[in-house]
Amino acid sequence: MTLQLSLKDKTALVTGAASGIGRHIAQTYAQAGAKVAIADLNLDAARATAQAINQAGGTAMGVAMDVTDEAQVNAGCAAVAQAFGAVDILVSNAGIQIVNPIENFAFADWKKLLAIHLDGAFLTTKAVLPGMYARGSGVVIYMGSVHSHEASKLKSAYVTAKHGLLGLARVLAKEGGPRGVRSHVICPGFVRTPLVEKQIPEQARELGISEEQVIKNVMLKDTVDGEFTTLDDVASLALYLAAFPSAALTGQSIVVSHGWCMN
Numbered sequence: 436m437t438l439q440l441s442l443k444d445k446t447a448l449v450t451g452a453a454s455g456i457g458r459h460i461a462q463t464y465a466q467a468g469a470k471v472a473i474a475d476l477n478l479d480a481a482r483a484t485a486q487a488i489n490q491a492g493g494t495a496m497g498v499a500m501d502v503t504d505e506a507q508v509n510a511g512c513a514a515v516a517q518a519f520g521a522v523d524i525l526v527s528n529a530g531i532q533i534v535n536p537i538e539n540f541a542f543a544d545w546k547k548l549l550a551i552h553l554d555g556a557f558l559t560t561k562a563v564l565p566g567m568y569a570r571g572s573g574v575v576i577y578m579g580s581v582h583s584h585e586a587s588k589l590k591s592a593y594v595t596a597k598h599g600l601l602g603l604a605r606v607l608a609k610e611g612g613p614r615g616v617r618s619h620v621i622c623p624g625f626v627r628t629p630l631v632e633k634q635i636p637e638q639a640r641e642l643g644i645s646e647e648q649v650i651k652n653v654m655l656k657d658t659v660d661g662e663f664t665t666l667d668d669v670a671s672l673a674l675y676l677a678a679f680p681s682a683a684l685t686g687q688s689i690v691v692s693h694g695w696c697m698n
Protein backbone atom coordinates (compact mmCIF):
# COMPACT_ATOMS: atom_id res chain seq x y z
CA MET A 436 0.00 0.00 0.00
CA THR A 437 1.36 3.47 -0.87
CA LEU A 438 1.64 5.89 2.01
CA GLN A 439 -1.16 8.45 2.16
CA LEU A 440 -0.28 11.33 4.47
CA SER A 441 -3.87 11.66 5.60
CA LEU A 442 -5.18 11.30 9.14
CA LYS A 443 -8.83 11.49 8.11
CA ASP A 444 -11.09 9.74 10.66
CA LYS A 445 -8.21 9.59 13.16
CA THR A 446 -7.99 11.21 16.57
CA ALA A 447 -4.80 12.39 18.23
CA LEU A 448 -3.89 13.46 21.74
CA VAL A 449 -0.76 15.61 21.95
CA THR A 450 0.70 16.53 25.36
CA GLY A 451 2.46 19.83 25.87
CA ALA A 452 0.61 21.03 22.78
CA ALA A 453 -0.13 24.55 24.00
CA SER A 454 3.32 25.69 22.81
CA GLY A 455 6.24 25.01 20.51
CA ILE A 456 6.70 21.60 18.88
CA GLY A 457 3.52 20.04 20.32
CA ARG A 458 1.35 22.87 19.06
CA HIS A 459 2.80 22.63 15.57
CA ILE A 460 2.29 18.85 15.47
CA ALA A 461 -1.32 19.31 16.58
CA GLN A 462 -1.89 21.92 13.86
CA THR A 463 -0.28 19.67 11.25
CA TYR A 464 -2.36 16.67 12.31
CA ALA A 465 -5.52 18.78 12.18
CA GLN A 466 -4.64 19.94 8.65
CA ALA A 467 -4.22 16.26 7.71
CA GLY A 468 -7.78 15.58 8.90
CA ALA A 469 -7.36 14.34 12.47
CA LYS A 470 -9.39 15.52 15.44
CA VAL A 471 -6.81 16.71 17.96
CA ALA A 472 -6.75 17.10 21.72
CA ILE A 473 -4.39 19.75 23.07
CA ALA A 474 -3.37 18.47 26.51
CA ASP A 475 -1.29 20.84 28.61
CA LEU A 476 -0.57 22.08 32.10
CA ASN A 477 -1.54 25.52 30.82
CA LEU A 478 -5.27 25.14 30.12
CA ASP A 479 -5.79 28.71 28.85
CA ALA A 480 -3.02 28.29 26.27
CA ALA A 481 -4.34 24.81 25.37
CA ARG A 482 -7.80 26.25 24.75
CA ALA A 483 -6.33 29.10 22.69
CA THR A 484 -4.46 26.60 20.50
CA ALA A 485 -7.61 24.49 20.09
CA GLN A 486 -9.59 27.60 19.20
CA ALA A 487 -7.04 28.59 16.55
CA ILE A 488 -7.29 25.11 15.01
CA ASN A 489 -11.09 25.21 15.05
CA GLN A 490 -11.11 28.68 13.47
CA ALA A 491 -8.83 27.34 10.71
CA GLY A 492 -11.44 24.67 9.91
CA GLY A 493 -10.07 21.80 12.01
CA THR A 494 -11.49 20.02 15.04
CA ALA A 495 -9.70 20.43 18.36
CA MET A 496 -10.32 20.51 22.10
CA GLY A 497 -8.19 21.76 24.99
CA VAL A 498 -7.63 19.47 27.97
CA ALA A 499 -6.10 20.30 31.35
CA MET A 500 -3.40 17.76 32.13
CA ASP A 501 -0.35 17.61 34.33
CA VAL A 502 1.32 14.58 32.77
CA THR A 503 2.98 13.68 36.08
CA ASP A 504 -0.38 13.24 37.83
CA GLU A 505 -1.95 9.81 37.21
CA ALA A 506 -5.49 10.91 38.06
CA GLN A 507 -5.30 13.95 35.74
CA VAL A 508 -3.83 11.87 32.93
CA ASN A 509 -6.52 9.21 33.24
CA ALA A 510 -9.33 11.77 33.46
CA GLY A 511 -7.97 13.78 30.52
CA CYS A 512 -7.48 10.75 28.28
CA ALA A 513 -10.96 9.47 29.16
CA ALA A 514 -12.50 12.88 28.36
CA VAL A 515 -10.81 12.90 24.94
CA ALA A 516 -11.86 9.31 24.17
CA GLN A 517 -15.42 10.20 25.11
CA ALA A 518 -15.50 13.41 23.06
CA PHE A 519 -13.79 11.99 19.98
CA GLY A 520 -14.72 8.30 20.28
CA ALA A 521 -11.12 7.08 20.57
CA VAL A 522 -7.46 8.05 20.83
CA ASP A 523 -5.73 6.61 17.75
CA ILE A 524 -2.48 8.57 18.05
CA LEU A 525 -0.68 9.66 21.21
CA VAL A 526 2.17 12.13 20.98
CA SER A 527 3.90 12.26 24.36
CA ASN A 528 5.65 15.58 23.95
CA ALA A 529 5.38 17.63 27.17
CA GLY A 530 8.80 18.54 28.44
CA ILE A 531 11.00 21.04 30.21
CA GLN A 532 14.70 21.77 30.35
CA ILE A 533 16.84 22.50 33.40
CA VAL A 534 20.56 23.20 32.93
CA ASN A 535 23.15 22.91 35.67
CA PRO A 536 26.37 20.98 36.22
CA ILE A 537 25.78 17.71 38.11
CA GLU A 538 27.39 18.91 41.32
CA ASN A 539 24.94 21.84 41.49
CA PHE A 540 21.88 20.01 40.14
CA ALA A 541 19.18 20.08 42.82
CA PHE A 542 17.69 16.64 43.52
CA ALA A 543 14.23 18.22 43.35
CA ASP A 544 14.99 19.49 39.82
CA TRP A 545 16.26 16.04 38.78
CA LYS A 546 13.04 14.41 40.02
CA LYS A 547 10.82 17.07 38.46
CA LEU A 548 12.42 16.73 35.04
CA LEU A 549 12.37 12.92 35.04
CA ALA A 550 8.74 12.94 36.18
CA ILE A 551 7.58 15.18 33.32
CA HIS A 552 9.50 13.32 30.61
CA LEU A 553 9.38 9.72 31.85
CA ASP A 554 6.38 9.44 34.21
CA GLY A 555 4.43 11.52 31.69
CA ALA A 556 5.31 9.18 28.83
CA PHE A 557 4.49 6.10 30.88
CA LEU A 558 1.20 7.38 32.34
CA THR A 559 -0.22 8.70 29.07
CA THR A 560 0.77 5.49 27.26
CA LYS A 561 -0.84 3.36 29.97
CA ALA A 562 -4.02 5.42 29.80
CA VAL A 563 -4.55 5.16 26.02
CA LEU A 564 -3.36 1.58 25.46
CA PRO A 565 -6.50 -0.31 26.55
CA GLY A 566 -8.54 1.56 23.92
CA MET A 567 -5.89 0.99 21.24
CA TYR A 568 -5.70 -2.72 22.08
CA ALA A 569 -9.49 -3.00 22.00
CA ARG A 570 -9.51 -1.52 18.48
CA GLY A 571 -6.37 -3.41 17.39
CA SER A 572 -4.60 -0.26 16.21
CA GLY A 573 -2.74 2.77 17.46
CA VAL A 574 0.47 4.79 17.28
CA VAL A 575 2.46 6.25 20.15
CA ILE A 576 5.15 8.82 19.38
CA TYR A 577 7.54 9.97 22.09
CA MET A 578 9.34 13.29 21.76
CA GLY A 579 12.96 12.37 22.31
CA SER A 580 15.87 14.51 21.22
CA VAL A 581 19.34 14.28 19.76
CA HIS A 582 19.99 13.97 23.49
CA SER A 583 18.41 10.50 23.28
CA HIS A 584 21.71 9.57 21.56
CA GLU A 585 24.28 12.23 22.50
CA ALA A 586 25.27 13.94 25.73
CA SER A 587 25.84 17.63 26.41
CA LYS A 588 27.30 19.32 29.46
CA LEU A 589 24.82 20.74 32.02
CA LYS A 590 21.94 18.46 30.92
CA SER A 591 22.27 15.35 33.09
CA ALA A 592 18.57 14.89 33.86
CA TYR A 593 17.42 15.75 30.32
CA VAL A 594 19.92 13.41 28.62
CA THR A 595 19.01 10.63 31.07
CA ALA A 596 15.28 11.09 30.45
CA LYS A 597 15.62 11.29 26.67
CA HIS A 598 17.75 8.13 26.59
CA GLY A 599 15.11 6.43 28.76
CA LEU A 600 12.35 7.07 26.23
CA LEU A 601 14.15 4.82 23.73
CA GLY A 602 13.67 1.92 26.13
CA LEU A 603 9.98 2.57 26.67
CA ALA A 604 9.33 2.91 22.93
CA ARG A 605 11.13 -0.34 22.18
CA VAL A 606 9.25 -2.30 24.84
CA LEU A 607 5.96 -0.87 23.58
CA ALA A 608 6.87 -1.83 20.00
CA LYS A 609 7.32 -5.44 21.16
CA GLU A 610 4.28 -5.61 23.43
CA GLY A 611 2.04 -3.63 21.10
CA GLY A 612 3.15 -5.12 17.78
CA PRO A 613 0.96 -8.22 17.89
CA ARG A 614 -1.97 -6.03 18.97
CA GLY A 615 -1.66 -3.42 16.20
CA VAL A 616 0.13 -0.69 18.16
CA ARG A 617 3.32 0.94 16.82
CA SER A 618 5.71 3.24 18.67
CA HIS A 619 8.51 5.64 17.75
CA VAL A 620 10.81 8.27 19.18
CA ILE A 621 11.36 11.50 17.27
CA CYS A 622 14.76 13.02 18.05
CA PRO A 623 14.99 16.68 17.01
CA GLY A 624 18.03 18.93 17.06
CA PHE A 625 17.60 22.46 18.44
CA VAL A 626 14.29 24.09 17.49
CA ARG A 627 13.68 27.74 18.42
CA THR A 628 10.81 27.31 20.87
CA PRO A 629 10.39 28.97 24.30
CA LEU A 630 12.24 25.96 25.80
CA VAL A 631 15.34 26.75 23.74
CA GLU A 632 15.11 30.56 23.88
CA LYS A 633 15.32 30.26 27.68
CA GLN A 634 18.45 28.08 27.51
CA ILE A 635 20.53 30.43 25.36
CA PRO A 636 21.24 33.05 28.08
CA GLU A 637 21.41 30.32 30.77
CA GLN A 638 24.10 28.41 28.88
CA ALA A 639 25.97 31.61 28.05
CA ARG A 640 26.13 32.38 31.78
CA GLU A 641 27.16 28.84 32.81
CA LEU A 642 29.78 28.46 30.07
CA GLY A 643 31.06 32.06 30.28
CA ILE A 644 30.51 32.78 26.55
CA SER A 645 28.21 35.07 24.56
CA GLU A 646 24.71 34.09 23.42
CA GLU A 647 25.90 34.17 19.79
CA GLN A 648 28.66 31.74 20.72
CA VAL A 649 26.15 29.43 22.41
CA ILE A 650 24.11 29.32 19.18
CA LYS A 651 27.07 28.95 16.81
CA ASN A 652 29.61 26.96 18.83
CA VAL A 653 27.38 24.87 21.08
CA MET A 654 23.91 24.41 19.59
CA LEU A 655 24.60 24.33 15.84
CA LYS A 656 28.30 23.44 15.82
CA ASP A 657 27.87 19.92 14.47
CA THR A 658 25.00 20.48 12.01
CA VAL A 659 25.79 20.09 8.31
CA ASP A 660 24.50 23.57 7.43
CA GLY A 661 24.54 25.68 10.61
CA GLU A 662 20.74 25.72 10.68
CA PHE A 663 18.22 25.24 13.47
CA THR A 664 15.75 22.36 13.02
CA THR A 665 12.32 23.86 12.29
CA LEU A 666 8.85 23.18 13.65
CA ASP A 667 7.88 21.99 10.15
CA ASP A 668 10.82 19.55 10.05
CA VAL A 669 9.59 17.88 13.24
CA ALA A 670 5.86 18.00 12.45
CA SER A 671 6.39 16.54 8.95
CA LEU A 672 8.17 13.56 10.49
CA ALA A 673 5.44 13.20 13.12
CA LEU A 674 2.84 13.11 10.35
CA TYR A 675 4.76 10.53 8.36
CA LEU A 676 5.16 8.24 11.38
CA ALA A 677 1.51 8.58 12.39
CA ALA A 678 0.28 7.85 8.87
CA PHE A 679 2.58 4.93 8.08
CA PRO A 680 0.32 1.97 7.35
CA SER A 681 2.07 -1.04 8.83
CA ALA A 682 4.29 -2.43 11.58
CA ALA A 683 7.18 -2.52 9.10
CA LEU A 684 8.05 0.79 10.75
CA THR A 685 7.97 0.48 14.54
CA GLY A 686 10.30 0.75 17.52
CA GLN A 687 12.43 3.34 15.72
CA SER A 688 14.19 6.44 16.89
CA ILE A 689 14.41 8.91 14.02
CA VAL A 690 16.73 11.89 14.24
CA VAL A 691 15.76 15.17 12.58
CA SER A 692 18.68 17.49 13.34
CA HIS A 693 20.36 18.85 10.18
CA GLY A 694 22.97 16.13 10.48
CA TRP A 695 24.07 17.00 14.02
CA CYS A 696 23.54 13.37 14.99
CA MET A 697 23.75 10.63 12.37
CA ASN A 698 22.75 7.60 14.47
Ligand code: NAD
Nearest residue numbers: 451454455456475476501502528529530580625626628630
Ligand atom coordinates in the same frame (compact mmCIF):
# COMPACT_ATOMS: atom_id res chain seq x y z
P1 NAD B 1 7.83 24.42 24.94
O1 NAD B 1 8.33 24.96 26.25
O2 NAD B 1 7.57 25.37 23.82
O3 NAD B 1 6.50 23.56 25.18
C1 NAD B 1 6.41 22.63 26.21
C2 NAD B 1 4.96 22.51 26.64
O4 NAD B 1 4.89 21.48 27.64
C3 NAD B 1 4.39 23.79 27.28
O5 NAD B 1 3.15 24.12 26.68
C4 NAD B 1 4.22 23.41 28.74
O6 NAD B 1 3.12 24.07 29.38
C5 NAD B 1 3.99 21.90 28.63
N1 NAD B 1 4.26 21.22 29.89
C6 NAD B 1 5.33 21.37 30.73
N2 NAD B 1 5.18 20.59 31.81
C7 NAD B 1 4.02 19.92 31.66
C8 NAD B 1 3.32 18.97 32.44
N3 NAD B 1 3.80 18.54 33.63
N4 NAD B 1 2.15 18.47 31.97
C9 NAD B 1 1.65 18.89 30.78
N5 NAD B 1 2.26 19.80 30.01
C10 NAD B 1 3.43 20.31 30.44
O7 NAD B 1 8.91 23.32 24.52
P2 NAD B 1 9.24 22.57 23.13
O8 NAD B 1 10.57 23.02 22.71
O9 NAD B 1 8.10 22.66 22.20
O10 NAD B 1 9.43 21.09 23.69
C11 NAD B 1 8.48 20.05 23.44
C12 NAD B 1 9.21 18.72 23.52
O11 NAD B 1 10.23 18.67 22.51
C13 NAD B 1 9.92 18.47 24.85
O12 NAD B 1 9.77 17.12 25.23
C14 NAD B 1 11.37 18.77 24.52
O13 NAD B 1 12.26 18.08 25.37
C15 NAD B 1 11.44 18.26 23.11
N6 NAD B 1 12.56 18.78 22.31
C16 NAD B 1 12.69 20.11 22.10
C17 NAD B 1 13.75 20.56 21.33
C18 NAD B 1 13.96 22.02 21.05
O14 NAD B 1 15.05 22.35 20.56
N7 NAD B 1 12.98 22.89 21.29
C19 NAD B 1 14.68 19.65 20.80
C20 NAD B 1 14.51 18.30 21.05
C21 NAD B 1 13.43 17.87 21.80
